[in-house]
Amino acid sequence: MASRRTVPLASFEGGDPDGVPLMLLHGFPLDHTSWAPQLAADFGARVIAPDLRGFGASPFTEAASIEGMAEDVLALADRLGVGRFVLGGLSMGGYVALAVARRAPERLLGLVLADTRAEADAEETRRKRDEHVALVQAQGSQALADLVVPGFFTEAYRAAEPREVRAVRTTIAGQSPQGVVNALRAMRDRPDATQGLGSIACPSLVLVGEQDPLTPPQLAERLAEGIPGARLVVIPGAAHLSNLEQPEAFNEALGVFLRGLSRAPPEGGAEARPAWRQGG
Ligand code: MLT
Numbered sequence: 001m002a003s004r005r006t007v008p009l010a011s012f013e014g015g016d017p018d019g020v021p022l023m024l025l026h027g028f029p030l031d032h033t034s035w036a037p038q039l040a041a042d043f044g045a046r047v048i049a050p051d052l053r054g055f056g057a058s059p060f061t062e063a064a065s066i067e068g069m070a071e072d073v074l075a076l077a078d079r080l081g082v083g084r085f086v087l088g089g090l091s092m093g094g095y096v097a098l099a100v101a102r103r104a105p106e107r108l109l110g111l112v113l114a115d116t117r118a119e120a121d122a123e124e125t126r127r128k129r130d131e132h133v134a135l136v137q138a139q140g141s142q143a144l145a146d147l148v149v150p151g152f153f154t155e156a157y158r159a160a161e162p163r164e165v166r167a168v169r170t171t172i173a174g175q176s177p178q179g180v181v182n183a184l185r186a187m188r189d190r191p192d193a194t195q196g197l198g199s200i201a202c203p204s205l206v207l208v209g210e211q212d213p214l215t216p217p218q219l220a221e222r223l224a225e226g227i228p229g230a231r232l233v234v235i236p237g238a239a240h241l242s243n244l245e246q247p248e249a250f251n252e253a254l255g256v257f258l259r260g261l262s263r264a265p266p267e268g269g270a271e272a273r274p275a276w277r278q279g280g
Contacts, residue, residue, distance in 0.1 A: 004068065006075040010057035011050040014039030020109065020262065021085035023048045025073065025093030027115070027241065028187065029144055029172050029180045031056030034090070037247030043258050045086070050076055052096065054179020063182050066190040070099035077107065086261065088112030088254070090243060091215060092183060098193045101200055110261050111200060111227075112254065114207040115240050117219045118226060120192040129188035133181050141180050142173035151214045152241045164244070197226030204230040205257040207250060209238030231257070 012032045015022070022045040024035045032039075032049035033056070039047050053072050054060030064072070073096060077085060086109050089097030094116025101111055121129065135143050149169060150158075158165050204227045208220035217234055224232035233253040238245040 004071065005062070006068075006072045007053045007059055007061050007064075008079065009050040009052065009072050009076045011048050011076055011080070012039065013046065013048050015041065015043055015045050015047040017046050019043070019045040020258065021046045021048055021077075021080075021082045022258065023050070023073065023077065023082075023085050023087050024112075025050065025052060025087070025089035025096050026055070027091035027093055028183050029055070029141060029148070029175050030168070031171060031175070033171055034168070034241065034244060036244075038243060038251065038254070041247075041251045041255070043251070043255050044262070045258055048076075048080065048082070048085075052093070052179075052183070054176055054182050056175075058179075060176055060179045060182060064186065066095050066099050066186045067103070069096045069183075069186065070103055073100055074104055074107065083107070084109050086110040086112065086258065088114065089116060090114040091116045091240065092187060095187065095190055095193070098196070099190075101202075102193070102196050105199070105201060108202045110202050110257065111204040112207065112257065113204065113223060114250075115209055115212050115215045115220075115242055116223070117215050118193040118197055118223050119219070120190055121188055126188045129184045133184050136177050136180050136184070140173075141175040141177050142169075144180065145169045145172045148172070151212075152239060153245050154211050154237065154239045156237075157239070157245050168241070168244075194222075194226060197223070198228065200227045200230075203257070203261060205253065206230055206232045207242060207253055208232070208234055209240060209242035209245065210234050210236050211238065212240045212242065214240045 035049040051058040206224040235242040
């Protein structure tokens with residue numbers, strides 16, 4: 001039974017502490033370290049990268065659905081005094097970001113969905129999730145690395161950047177099996193989010209690696225088409241972890257999006273408090 005109790009997420013920050021908050025949610029089975037190039041970037045934003053429940057430095061207390069993981073994210077924003085924020089998520093992080101958009105659309109100044117999808121798992125994928133649960137329970141989280149890393153990066157990148165790829169494998173191996181199993185079940189059972197896309201009212205950006213084999217560009221096109229006014233940017237020379245494989249192109253697209261948001265007139269006129277302050 002999934003809990004409604006939130007977990008106090010560990011979070012890590014970069015950028016400008018006074019800038020617009022940009023919360024970035026990592027993919028599976030990773031943690032905030034997968035956002036290193038964005039935490040180090042100069043977007044003029046306060047970049048906040050949490051570890052989702054049971055990943056990295058965030059505890060696993062009890063099972064939670066994707067909706068429950070979204071509640072953890074909203075509780076973190078409350079704890080940090082962040083009222084409204086730009087929310088980004090890559091793959092599993094995108095599933096959680098879409099759940100936040102459903103639960104608390106008034107909190108979002110913008111939405112960034114990278115290498116992710118709105119559709120629920122197909123039957124075959126649900127069966128694979130169960131196999132992966134059994135694998136992790138028997139052999140630990142490192143057993144997943146061989147299965148997922150080939151889809152994360154292009155072959156060319158894996159050959160050219162073995163240290164980066166090893167670092168990702170090390171991150172995977174270090175994840176708590178409980179957190180990984182919970183996330184596998186949460187992804188397996190997540191609802192289809194396509195119906196709700198048309199109600200997303202904040203500015204939205206969809207990013208995808210041109211060679212992403214897990215959430216290919218056709219899916220990203222469908223996602224962008226479903227969200228009113230969303231912009232789609234395809235990142236050349238990248239597979240699934242497009243933010244890590246092509247950080248310059250990814251950050252360029254994200255920076256353009258953020259600058260576009262800051263040009264929007266402040267709600268309540270020029271004297272209004274920044275929109276992201278709690279209660280603002
Ligand atoms: C991820 O990168 O988060 C995974 O590919 C998501 C998934 O397995 O659906």
